[in-house]
Amino acid sequence: MGMTMTQKILAAHAGLESVTAGQLIEARLDLVLGNDVTTPVAIKEFAKIGVDKVFDKSKIAIVPDHFTPNKDILSAEHCKQVREFAHKYEVENYFEVGEMGIEHCLIPEKGLAVPGDAIIGADSHTCTYGALGAFSTGVGSTDMACAMAAGETWFKVPPALKFELVGKPAKWVSGKDIILHIIGMIGVDGALYKSMEYCGDGLQHLSMDDRFCIANMAIEAGAKNGIFPVDEKTRAYVKEHATRAGTEYTADPDAEYEATYTIDLSKLRPTVAFPHLPENTKTIDDVGSIKLDQVVIGSCTNGRIEDMRMAAGILRGKKVAKGLRVLIFPGTQNISLQMIDEGLMQDFIKAGAVVSPATCGPCLGGHMGILAKGERALATTNRNFVGRMGSPESEVYLSSPAVAAASALTGFITDPEKI
Amino acid sequence: MKAKGSVFKYGDNVDTDVIIPARYLNDSNPAALASHCMEDIDATFPQRVKQGDIMVANKNFGCGSSREHAPIAIKASGISCVIAETFARIFYRNAINIGLPILECPQAAKAISEGDEVEIDFTTGKITNLKSNETYQAEPFPAFMQDLMAVGGLVERTRKKLGVA
Numbered sequence: 264m265g266m267t268m269t270q271k272i273l274a275a276h277a278g279l280e281s282v283t284a285g286q287l288i289e290a291r292l293d294l295v296l297g298n299d300v301t302t303p304v305a306i307k308e309f310a311k312i313g314v315d316k317v318f319d320k321s322k323i324a325i326v327p328d329h330f331t332p333n334k335d336i337l338s339a340e341h342c343k344q345v346r347e348f349a350h351k352y353e354v355e356n357y358f359e360v361g362e363m364g365i366e367h368c369l370i371p372e373k374g375l376a377v378p379g380d381a382i383i384g385a386d387s388h389t390c391t392y393g394a395l396g397a398f399s400t401g402v403g404s405t406d407m408a409c410a411m412a413a414g415e416t417w418f419k420v421p422p423a424l425k426f427e428l429v430g431k432p433a434k435w436v437s438g439k440d441i442i443l444h445i446i447g448m449i450g451v452d453g454a455l456y457k458s459m460e461y462c463g464d465g466l467q468h469l470s471m472d473d474r475f476c477i478a479n480m481a482i483e484a485g486a487k488n489g490i491f492p493v494d495e496k497t498r499a500y501v502k503e504h505a506t507r508a509g510t511e512y513t514a515d516p517d518a519e520y521e522a523t524y525t526i527d528l529s530k531l532r533p534t535v536a537f538p539h540l541p542e543n544t545k546t547i548d549d550v551g552s553i554k555l556d557q558v559v560i561g562s563c564t565n566g567r568i569e570d571m572r573m574a575a576g577i578l579r580g581k582k583v584a585k586g587l588r589v590l591i592f593p594g595t596q597n598i599s600l601q602m603i604d605e606g607l608m609q610d611f612i613k614a615g616a617v618v619s620p621a622t623c624g625p626c627l628g629g630h631m632g633i634l635a636k637g638e639r640a641l642a643t644t645n646r647n648f649v650g651r652m653g654s655p656e657s658e659v660y661l662s663s664p665a666v667a668a669a670s671a672l673t674g675f676i677t678d679p680e681k682i
Numbered sequence: 683m684k685a686k687g688s689v690f691k692y693g694d695n696v697d698t699d700v701i702i703p704a705r706y707l708n709d710s711n712p713a714a715l716a717s718h719c720m721e722d723i724d725a726t727f728p729q730r731v732k733q734g735d736i737m738v739a740n741k742n743f744g745c746g747s748s749r750e751h752a753p754i755a756i757k758a759s760g761i762s763c764v765i766a767e768t769f770a771r772i773f774y775r776n777a778i779n780i781g782l783p784i785l786e787c788p789q790a791a792k793a794i795s796e797g798d799e800v801e802i803d804f805t806t807g808k809i810t811n812l813k814s815n816e817t818y819q820a821e822p823f824p825a826f827m828q829d830l831m832a833v834g835g836l837v838e839r840t841r842k843k844l845g846v847a
Contacts, residue, residue: 287824287826300704300707300749300751301748301749301750303710304710304750304751304754307710308837311837312837312840312841312844312846313841313846314844314846329704329707330707330708334708335708337708337709338708341708341710385748385750386748387746387747387748387772389748401748401772402748402772402775402776403748403749403750403772403775403776403779403780404750404776405750405776405779405780405835405836405837406775406776406779406836408837409836409837409839409840412840412844413840413843413844417826417830451695451742451745452695452741452742452745452768452770455742455768455770455771456771482746482772485742485745485770485771487771540695627699627704627747628699628703628704628705629704629705629707633705646697646699646746646747648697648699648700648746649697649699649700649722649723650699650700650703650722651699651704653705655700655703655721655722655723
């Protein structure tokens with residue numbers, strides 16, 4: 264029987280000719296990732312293993328991004344532990360404040376994920392690198408610890424869902440609208456334990472930043488991973504950022520899929536997820552009048568340069584609504600530099616938005632933009648769970664950067680077409 | 683091995699942000715995490731939970747963030763087992779890795795209510811609702827997972843594999 268793209272990557276990393284869905288395997292890893300929240304717990308478990316070195320100093324990445332720049336004393340202690348661990352074990356890819364970024368924006372930019380890699384990270388959005396044709400999935404801290412020691416981990420080979428994207432999306436429809444549409448369609452457990460494999464002629468219209476966004480939110484459908492075939496856009500991205508070209512895998516023609524969904528991108532509308540689940544989606548035409556206290560544009564989902572260009576383009580020469588707080592979170596230092604070069608920083612600040620250093624901060628209710636009781640935010644982030652951005656009695660709505668920027672001008676969730 | 687306790691019952695898609703909100707993740711001490719476990723959807727859980735109590739929920743328990751702090755907080759609260767219709771995959775891995783017993787059993791998840799007294803036989807996977815006298819059979823763990831638990835979890839398994847045990 265044929266294999267999916269994910270299954271081929273897993274087979275290759277397990278040293279097997281073929282694998283089938285449900286099979287339990289041990290796979291070699293190309294990268295093991297952690298952040299300042301998950302790595303401290305991993306360090307404790309790593310100490311219990313009792314080895315005196317990590318499996319490969321070049322294949323571990325540690326990115327303190329959640330509560331950095333350190334938000335309080337306890338966070339500072341965590342970051343210190345992580346820094347000392349990275350130093351002691353000579354972890355080559357440790358990124359201090361100043362060189363860091365939001366991990367899932369930073370890792371591809373640094374060329375640490377390439378096609379055909381098998382990657383785990385103690386962060387659920389590690390699935391982002393599926394955009395590059397890699398197998399990449401989130402795990403916990405103990406998994407991270409054991410993988411740092413052994414260089415491999417166990418997987419249950421996932422079955423797959425196929426998403427055939429056809430047609431060309433309209434002007435204001437981005438990767439975020441596509442993934443929100445899909446999660447609305449299949450639900451937050453619609454892909455539980457499975458791969459979401461993308462294909463179809465619609466892919467040619469999706470930039471790498473669109474694909475990163477779509478792969479990033481695979482976890483919001485419960486998936487193990489989301490993955491895109493490698494094409495000219497992927498190759499160009501990898502050539503620009505990485506020293507390795509990676510290995511390109513393609514799904515067999517007779518690969519088995521539990522279901523196939525065909526999505527006509529030309530028919531999609533800008534889409535918004537209502538509280539408190541990413542599956543509670545409505546198109547922009549059906550949102551009604553939703554007044555906002557805060558707009559957040561950025562994160563590992565939508566903190567890339569195209570997201571910034573889109574938002575700045577809408578805000579340029581205008582002012583954000585009176586009384587609304589508009590926070591911009593670029594994904595990396597490099598993206599911030601590009602924003603300066605392109606004048607986007609000026610666009611945002613002149614419009615009355617505030618631009619932050621790269622941090623996960625507000626997305627998870629960590630710092631830099633917490634909501635009070637009864638407050639409501641529209642965010643380009645990935646989760647709108649109860650209390651996600653602050654008070655358990657606050658509300659988070661999810662959208663694309665275009666919808667968020669348009670809404671920043673009016674103070675209500677707004678169709679960018681109407682600006 | 684058996685567990686017995688009274689039930690805290692929750693619904694679908696209990697995410698790890700409500701199990702332990704991120705605002706408390708600046709501390710990884712299990713007792714500190716337990717003192718805020720579930721508080722955003724059940725404010726008095728940390729005060730009411732007793733050693734051995736059982737958590738029962740519907741589908742997709744533990745979805746969202748990969749934070750291992752979530753099963754750590756539940757375990758440190760004294761919960762002896764989480765029964766759910768289904769678990770989100772990262773939570774499932776984490777629970778096994780840290781030794782928090784979990785059972786998938788759609789029948790039990792549907793039939794058991796808040797406050798019921800429940801007994802679990804981990805050897806057979808039999809769940810008994812002592813209030814209604816109903817029994818339910820949980821899905822057995824795959825052999826691989828049983829072996830993983832038998833050797834003492836992932837850290838021990840890694841130690842053996844690397845020859846440092």
